[in-house]
Each structure stands twice: as structure tokens, then as C-alpha cells.
Amino acid sequence: MHALLGIVKSPRIIAVIAIAVLVGAGLGAGAYALVNSGTDTTVVRQVHVTQSLQTADNSGSALSVNSIYKLAHQGVVKISVMSGGSGSSSTPFDQGSQQAQGSGFVYDTRGDVITNQHVVDGAQSIKVTFWNGKSYPARLVGSDASTDTAVVRVDAPAGTFHPLTLGDSNALQVGDGVVAIGSPFGLEETVTSGIVSALHRQMTSPNNFTIDNSIQTDAAINHGNSGGPLLNMAGRVIGITSQIESDSGGNDGVGFAVPSNTARSIANRLISTGKVEHAYLGVELADIAGNGARVSQVVPGKPAAQAGIQAGDVITSFGGKKITSVDELRAAVDAKHPGNTVSVTFTRGGSQQTVTVTLATRPS
16 A cells, blocks of 8 residues: 555555444454554643653663563553444444554553554543553543544543653664564553664555654554554653554554654643644645655645645745655645745746745644
8 A cells, every 4th residue: 555665465554453343232243443544843832741751862771671561561551442333443344333442651640641543533432451450431632643643631540650751763773672562452461572674654644644754663563552652672662553564454564653753742732732733735746856846736725726836846945945855845844833824936847936825724
């Protein structure tokens, strides 16, 4: 499904959330959900968290997998969700209630837990189970489909919460060791390990936008791992395990995680305001080998179309910033807010033009 991943067959990008269907009071047959298929660096109000949550780099001596487990496992949770049968996740069933299971990790001592948006999408009720087997109800604080990130808040005694430390995903290098902890197939506190197989991959989010700088790993990730932490060898969270690429529907050694720097930015905004809005230009793009971003399609009625940008135009500057690739343009748009007015320079038929564009809010 993602040509840039170099897969010859047409593999399935699978959200690793375990789902079963409930008909009446009985548990139906097991099934596993497929989901359809930029970060924002805006500074928001500081969220008061414990010292352990402050940004940390990847420096320090490498720990053993067992040491990382001992350090982090009390902060990893299983998330159980009940939702109606009409949710957006695809299953072989078309009626009855759905019970989904994913993973998550504690972010602060108020009970905020980070997970994937697709884990809690359409939730009617949420239950969080901790390392000691105790379960508590939770409510959705907010979610962002564009980055597949969500925060839920757990109603539990304060001593229950053991926040994990977030590391700097930008400091990762290919070959670095990583450890995943989660609840594959509902098996709580499962640990797998591997390496960073590649960086700067692109995942397709639940609402079909691109999640840039995604981390590829060969650590075993399966259904139920969605939302759990991917940790570096210092025991710091550097990603949220989210998807696998597979022909079989099981782990084939190709997993993907939302980078921690994205998760941190989005989680802080969700905790602060309950929502995240991304700027939207309204174009589909293709690279032009270092010479800009070619517009392959313009969404009617959206900012680019309103400004007169057309399919075939090559965008070379955005808001005064030189654009040499699609990735640069996406990052430049993501750095803006809905309602911002920016200048866009493009070439058409050998001539250069500059227009003013007022950015909209990205569709959900």
C-alpha cells in the first residue's frame, strides 16, 4: 500500500488493535481491525507533569531488556474499549457491539494515558488495566486522527500512576536497540525487542493524512500492541507502536511507531485544550527531485484552489521558506495554524507566480 516502503506485493497496513464482536451478552469470534491505510511544533500552555516526563535525549549506558522492563512495565497499561457496531474500524461483522483491546502508557501523575486514536475511536466506554491487574474507568480527553494519537484520563488512586519518561525521537539512529511493551492478543506486559530498522518512514493516519518521521522497527508487534510504548535502550519512550505491514495479518518483522516528539506535542495540546487543529492547504503533491513540490490535484473550494493554484504547478516557496520537496512543504504547512495567511510561490509554464493563501482547518 505504501510504495516508498518498497514492498513488491500489495501488503496490508494493519492497525495493531485487537477487536472482538459481542452479540448480546456472549463473546463472538475474534477478529482484527484494519484501519484506513505532520507534526505541529506550536508551543502551548505548559502541562504540569513530574520531573521524569521532561524531554531526555538518548544518551547514557544501554540497559538490558530485563532492566528496561523493570523500569517501565508499571507505566504500561491495557486499554479495553466498548463501542457500537457502526464504528469506523473494518471487521467481518456488521452488527453487535465491539470490544477492542489496545495498549497505552502513563504520561503524568494526574492519570493521563497516551494511546493511539484508532484504539479509542468510537468508544462508548473505556477501561484501563494496570500492571497489578487492577482496572479503572477512563474518559477520553481528546484525540487526533491525523497523528493517530489520543489521551485518556483514568479515575484511579494517585499511587497507581507511574509515568514513563519521553525521549527524543530525533536522536534515534538506524540500528539502535528498541523494546516494545504492550498487550498483544490481550496478553498484558508482553515484552519484545529489536532495532530501529529505518527512520523517516511515512504512515497513513486513520483519516488518510501522512504521519511523517515514523519509526520502522523489527521488534515484534501484533494485534493489541497499538498505543503501547516503543522504548530506547535507556528505557525512554521514543514512539507509540501503531501499525504493521503484513500480507498474513500477523507480525512479519515490519512495524511502525508514531515518533515521541510528535506524540509529546499532540498530547500536550490535547490535555490543554481537548483538541488539535492542523493547517490545511488543500492539495495533493508529488516530488520534483529537489526542485519543489508538484501539485497533482487541487481540492475544489479549499485554500489553494481559492488562491488560483492549479494541478501541474510546482510550489517552490511557502511563507518565505524555500521548498525543495513534498516533505518540506508538509512540514511548512504543519508549522502554521488554521487562519494564517501565507505567500505561496510556484512555477507554471516556465513563469513564476506568487499568491496569498489563507489556510483552512484540515478535515477530520
